[in-house]
Amino acid sequence: ADTVKVALDSPPDLEQSGSYVWANTFVKYLNEHGMEAEEYQRGALGGDDELLDQVSQGLVEVAMAPVKSAGGLDSLIFGLYLPYFFTDMAQVDTALYDGGMLAKINEGTTPKGVRVLAVDSVGVGTGIFNTKHPVNTMADLGDLRMRALDETQIDLFESWGSTGTVVSWAEVPNALQTGVADGYLNPPFVPLMFGHTDFIKHFTDANISQSVRIVIASEDWYEGLTDEERKTVDDAVKAADKANRDWLSGRSGILGKLREAGVEVVELSDEARDEFIKASEAVYKKGQLTAEQIDAWVKAKTK
Amino acid sequence: MRSATEIVDRISSTLNGVALTGAALAIIVMVASAGFQVIARYIFDAPPIWTEETARYAMVWAGLLGASAAFRMKQDPTLFPDMVKREGGRGLALALVRAAGVFIFVAPILYYSFFGRGMNIAKGFLARTLGREAEMLGVPMVFFTAAIPIAFAFIVIHVIADVLTRLSRISAAGE
Amino acid sequence: MIWVAPVVAVVMLLSGLALAYVIGAASVLAFFATENSRYLAILPQQIFSKIDVFALMAMPLFILAGEIMNRAGVTRALIDLSMALVGRLRGGLGHVNILTSVFFAGISGSAVADAAALSNTLVPAMEERGYTKTYAGAITAASAIIGPIVPPSIILIFYGALMETSVSALFIAGIVPGLVLAAALFALNAWFAWKQDHPRAAKGETPALLRTFLVSLPAICLPLIIVGGIVLGWMTPTEAAAVAVVAALAAGQFYTGLTVEGIIESLKRTATLTGSIFMILTAVAALGHLAALERVPEAISAMVADLGLGPLEYMIAMNAVFILAGMVLDIPVALALLVPLMAPVALAQGVDPVHLGIVICFNLCIGLVSPPLGGCLLVVSAVSKVNYWALARAVLPFVVVEIGVLALLVAVPEISLALPRAMGLVGGG
Ligand code: NA
Numbered sequence: 001a002d003t004v005k006v007a008l009d010s011p012p013d014l015e016q017s018g019s020y021v022w023a024n025t026f027v028k029y030l031n032e033h034g035m036e037a038e039e040y041q042r043g044a045l046g047g048d049d050e051l052l053d054q055v056s057q058g059l060v061e062v063a064m065a066p067v068k069s070a071g072g073l074d075s076l077i078f079g080l081y082l083p084y085f086f087t088d089m090a091q092v093d094t095a096l097y098d099g100g101m102l103a104k105i106n107e108g109t110t111p112k113g114v115r116v117l118a119v120d121s122v123g124v125g126t127g128i129f130n131t132k133h134p135v136n137t138m139a140d141l142g143d144l145r146m147r148a149l150d151e152t153q154i155d156l157f158e159s160w161g162s163t164g165t166v167v168s169w170a171e172v173p174n175a176l177q178t179g180v181a182d183g184y185l186n187p188p189f190v191p192l193m194f195g196h197t198d199f200i201k202h203f204t205d206a207n208i209s210q211s212v213r214i215v216i217a218s219e220d221w222y223e224g225l226t227d228e229e230r231k232t233v234d235d236a237v238k239a240a241d242k243a244n245r246d247w248l249s250g251r252s253g254i255l256g257k258l259r260e261a262g263v264e265v266v267e268l269s270d271e272a273r274d275e276f277i278k279a280s281e282a283v284y285k286k287g288q289l290t291a292e293q294i295d296a297w298v299k300a301k302t303k
Numbered sequence: 304m305r306s307a308t309e310i311v312d313r314i315s316s317t318l319n320g321v322a323l324t325g326a327a328l329a330i331i332v333m334v335a336s337a338g339f340q341v342i343a344r345y346i347f348d349a350p351p352i353w354t355e356e357t358a359r360y361a362m363v364w365a366g367l368l369g370a371s372a373a374f375r376m377k378q379d380p381t382l383f384p385d386m387v388k389r390e391g392g393r394g395l396a397l398a399l400v401r402a403a404g405v406f407i408f409v410a411p412i413l414y415y416s417f418f419g420r421g422m423n424i425a426k427g428f429l430a431r432t433l434g435r436e437a438e439m440l441g442v443p444m445v446f447f448t449a450a451i452p453i454a455f456a457f458i459v460i461h462v463i464a465d466v467l468t469r470l471s472r473i474s475a476a477g478e
Numbered sequence: 479m480i481w482v483a484p485v486v487a488v489v490m491l492l493s494g495l496a497l498a499y500v501i502g503a504a505s506v507l508a509f510f511a512t513e514n515s516r517y518l519a520i521l522p523q524q525i526f527s528k529i530d531v532f533a534l535m536a537m538p539l540f541i542l543a544g545e546i547m548n549r550a551g552v553t554r555a556l557i558d559l560s561m562a563l564v565g566r567l568r569g570g571l572g573h574v575n576i577l578t579s580v581f582f583a584g585i586s587g588s589a590v591a592d593a594a595a596l597s598n599t600l601v602p603a604m605e606e607r608g609y610t611k612t613y614a615g616a617i618t619a620a621s622a623i624i625g626p627i628v629p630p631s632i633i634l635i636f637y638g639a640l641m642e643t644s645v646s647a648l649f650i651a652g653i654v655p656g657l658v659l660a661a662a663l664f665a666l667n668a669w670f671a672w673k674q675d676h677p678r679a680a681k682g683e684t685p686a687l688l689r690t691f692l693v694s695l696p697a698i699c700l701p702l703i704i705v706g707g708i709v710l711g712w713m714t715p716t717e718a719a720a721v722a723v724v725a726a727l728a729a730g731q732f733y734t735g736l737t738v739e740g741i742i743e744s745l746k747r748t749a750t751l752t753g754s755i756f757m758i759l760t761a762v763a764a765l766g767h768l769a770a771l772e773r774v775p776e777a778i779s780a781m782v783a784d785l786g787l788g789p790l791e792y793m794i795a796m797n798a799v800f801i802l803a804g805m806v807l808d809i810p811v812a813l814a815l816l817v818p819l820m821a822p823v824a825l826a827q828g829v830d831p832v833h834l835g836i837v838i839c840f841n842l843c844i845g846l847v848s849p850p851l852g853g854c855l856l857v858v859s860a861v862s863k864v865n866y867w868a869l870a871r872a873v874l875p876f877v878v879v880e881i882g883v884l885a886l887l888v889a890v891p892e893i894s895l896a897l898p899r900a901m902g903l904v905g906g907g
């Protein structure tokens with residue numbers, strides 16, 4: 001059989017990158033169990049769109065990918081992005097495995113040649129960063145213009161009483177520095193990794209959503225495996241998932257690193273959090289998910 | 304023979320006019336949407352989200368149509384531009400070598416635009432992008448990805464027209 | 479079997495086929511020769527992803543703004559202003575030539591366009607005053623490369639898109655190196671003027687400063703709007719480019735040089751120039767994918783590690799490769815081919831991506847004035863009817879000085895980084 005190509009989406013850094021921890025464990029497991037597998041550096045085989053295209057055609061076997069790679073084929077997976085929906089990664093796992101959501105997601109994507117093998121964590125939950133002042137309550141967001149990824153995020157900011165503006169990632173440092181945008185939503189490691197802590201001065205540990213990406217595999221390849229090989233792959237996924245969640249539990253020190261870099265860290269009070277949760281639920285309906293899909297996620301996470 | 308050549312060359316030059324007009328319009332769309340973005344940001348304090356994507360896809364159309372026009376008008380950078388000006392039998396031979404080069408490059412692009420692996424139309428590039436939506440504009444991506452096969456098909460017609468025109472010039476000189 | 483690809487490539491090059499198509503055809507053959515042909519199935523998507531890039535958007539718009547400017551008659555106003563400022567010095571017209579290039583650089587993103595516009599007007603003017611035609615042509619070509627280093631810059635936009643680096647930061651980083659280059663050229667011209675006793679303009683021969691300043695105001699405001707708008711965060715580079723187009727149209731009204739035909743012609747030129755660049759990106763998309771499948775970037779990193787090259791040594795080696803490439807290749811071709819292969823190693827060694835962009839841009843611009851294939855030399859020689867090789871010889875002292883400035887830039891990254899760092903556009907030192 002062909003060597004299993006695994007396309008990375010981050011630098012090969014076992015300390016900082018949860019996605020690499022997953023990929024590296026997966027590749028090692030396959031190689032140790034008689035299946036040849038190889039890592040390809042981020043970007044080497046193309047960007048997210050090209051990788052999705054290659055996976056769907058069976059040209060690349062496995063790729064670390066953003067959630068939207070599968071979301072473009074079937075929107076159900078966007079439930080992972082619902083703000084204030086999951087309390088932690090354990091609850092995500094409950095929904096995916098005990099609640100059967102991963103199987104449901106694959107019912108939508110596998111006819112298009114793409115199997116979602118796993119959901120990997122890339123860090124502790126997303127919070128609110130800004131350049132201006134501490135954010136203790138929703139009202140504190142009123143005078144901030146937040147960098148948005150898309151329309152859904154603009155809706156979210158508006159429901160919080162804030163405003164959003166779409167800025168591409170390459171121009172984010174410029175936008176924050178010059179006030180085109182005052183802040184963004186990201187996991188705590190992002191400003192550290194990209195050197196934004198020179199001008200990002202405030203972080204609110206709001207735990208809005210779990211910081212996740214996904215692992216996609218070619219369905220043609222997966223279906224074409226022998227029973228024995230498929231078991232090896234499934235076991236490699238389990239080993240990689242475990243390594244990824246273990247890595248995540250060692251990441252709580254990241255807030256200390258933010259403080260060291262001169263970022264003031266705010267913890268949300270319970271009342272303030274409740275206010276955010278209520279405001280956020282209003283935008284669930286406006287997002288990419290139907291009411292039935294949201295319902296399915298609600299049921300699955302409480303299984 | 305001569306009339307067939309004339310028809311192909313007429314098609315080629317008409318398509319080139321269409322490409323240039325389309326590209327010029329697409330550039331105007333780019334200027335308008337990027338300009339509107341500035342106005343909207345400072346006057347209404349609300350940058351609309353569709354402007355960036357509109358400008359980007361207008362650029363894709365402008366660039367690809369412009370690429371076909373640059374080919375027909377021989378404006379692409381070349382290491383030995385004098386070779387293109389050669390006439391007669393040797394000029395024709397050189398033109399055939401160039402045509403072969405263009406076909407080798409363009410053939411897989413055109414083929415895989417319509418077919419996926421194993422001649423599967425449903426897995427071709429156009430069919431795949433028919434099922435994907437542009438993030439902000441909410442229209443199928445195929446409205447933009449179609450620029451690729453269209454531009455390269457134009458280029459193929461320009462190549463054929465060039466070779467035929469050279470052939471007919473040689474036969475006219477021989478008469 | 480892989481030998482087929484380069485052999486066919488050489489044959490097609492000699493037949494006069496455009497570089498982009500040569501690269502594309504050779505890549506397709508190489509896919510077959512390396513038994514990777516099935517990967518051609520995603521070629522259309524690869525191409526689409528290479529051109530559907532946010533950061534590229536400013537490129538056609540700045541090309542358009544430059545085309546309109548050139549047709550609107552701003553050249554005359556900028557030359558007059560330079561005359562009023564430095565015409566009275568010894569070697570005055572040489573200085574005027576360089577200073578006009580600096581002003582021009584602020585509105586145009588392309589060196590070849592600058593060289594064409596100025597060799598039309600300044601070379602005959604210099605010849606009239608007793609300069610040799612070759613010296614006039616040489617200084618025109620040599621100073622035209624200030625254009626793509628000072629913002630706006632097509633080359634820097636292209637680099638930003640390839641390397642996912644902020645175009646705003648690149649634009650700001652280009653300002654000081656561009657001015658240092660101008661200063662070095664002023665010094666060399668002054669030396670020639672002293673040694674060869676070049677003329678200076680007589681009193682009363684230069685236009686009145688205040689009047690020319692007012693007349694040229696729309697033209698010199700434009701770079702201030704563009705650069706200022708980006709620096710102060712009012713606009714993204716794309717938005718600034720759209721504003722530049724509108725401003726160029728307005729300036730065209732002011733100088734009365736602009737016609738509807740001129741605008742249509744500008745749009746068509748923009749389309750074909752952008753198209754040529756897109757075709758290069760398209761062809762390199764195929765080659766780049768093959769290089770990744772065959773793990774060429776990893777092989778280069780391994781080779782650099784084996785040779786034990788440190789950051790400075792690698793930068794010097796890389797610059798040598800780019801200088802050679804710049805001599806024979808068109809700039810977008812050299813950028814698209816070499817940057818994805820060579821830049822990641824430099825970044826891994828801790829070189830700042832913004833600084834690297836300026837160094838590569840500066841380096842490739844030198845290729846525009848060096849034989850055998852110097853884009854600016856070709857244009858100046860064609861417009862002013864100076865023999866190409868005589869021009870190439872005359873420009874040599876300028877090229878030597880420009881390589882000297884490049885070496886300084888490599889050795890002292892702060893020349894490019896200090897300004898964007900002060901604005902907070904690049905990380906701490
Ligand atoms: Na410039």
Ligand code: NA
Nearest residue numbers: 575579618621
């Ligand atoms: Na000049």
